[in-house]
Amino acid sequence: MRIIFMGTPQFAVASLEALLNAGEDVVAVVTAPDKPAGRGQKLQQSAVKHYAESRGIPVLQPLKLRDLNFLAALREFNADLQVVVAFRMLPEVVWAMPPLGTINLHASLLPQYRGAAPINHAIINGETESGVSTFLLQHEIDTGHILFQEKVRIAPDDTAGDLHDKLMVIGAELLTKTVRAIAGGKANATPQNTLIADTELKHAPKIFKEDCEIDWRRPVDDVYNLIRGLSPYPAAYTFLDGKALKVFKATKEKTAIAHPPGTYVTDGTSFLKFACNDGYIAIQELQIEGKKRMDVVDFLRGYRPSSVTIIS
Structure with missing residues (x-):
């Protein structure tokens, strides 16, 4: 043919x-x-x-x-x-x-x-x-x-x-x-x-920027899946001290939370976590506005958060 x-x-x-x-x-x-x-x-x-x-x-x-x-x-x-x-x-x-x-x-x-x-x-x-x-x-x-x-x-x-x-x-x-x-x-x-038959159809419309912003009030499973589903492009994003932060890779921790959803916590050297309504998302790879993509350890080595809860 x-x-x-x-x-x-x-x-x-x-x-x-x-x-x-x-x-x-x-x-x-x-x-x-x-x-x-x-x-x-x-x-x-x-x-x-x-x-x-x-x-x-x-x-x-x-x-x-x-x-x-x-x-x-x-x-x-x-x-x-x-x-x-x-x-x-x-x-x-x-x-x-x-x-x-x-x-x-x-x-x-x-x-x-x-x-x-x-x-x-x-x-x-x-x-x-x-x-x-x-x-x-x-x-x-x-x-x-x-x-x-x-x-x-x-x-x-x-x-x-x-x-x-x-x-x-x-x-x-x-x-x-x-x-x-x-x-x-x-x-x-x-x-x-x-x-x-009687199956509910799920649709896959085009994704826009507003679909990519993370809502930390959602369950940790939903946030984790959003990050996976938008990585590497167009990438889920949030804000850190007023700057846009793209998240490419993360892990989830289902646990009782001690911080309001959207709060981020860190030890300043090895981890950066955001609270959801039933656990935490620990970010592993990210890109802050104006910088290149990097892992969280390299990011924390050069970044000083302006408002954060420090935990060890």
């Missing part, structure tokens, strides 16, 4: 590489336009573009997916199938173009966690299991008929970054399996509404 691949971040590169290594005929790649980044605001290529060019694959970078020139260029490749991994929402004029349709790899066990941030929300909600799904695109986002799924265990200390890496590898394998099944006429599509 002639395949057009659509994707942008590193997560998608693993899938593109897997398809090429399996001998699939990827005739073109569609990815995001180059964007300015960093202090110098130099144009940066997407991870997918960088990899595609290294393999000699033509790259399309439309600003608008309904652009007539882009659509004409897409048709010129005469693709049998389109594959989408971590890309934008496609208009019907794009996803319905190839005769075999367009398939998507989604980082959840659909129909659960439809949306832009399934990895983050699964950990924030304290799930012990996630996975990947391949499905056929249709009008409603993430609602198309499911082709294949693969489950993945979430460890108690996994961060969003850890789960991302697991799903990236397993998703690439599942996508290759899906493409081979389609080529062989062995891909059976299962409507998502047959899997819902």
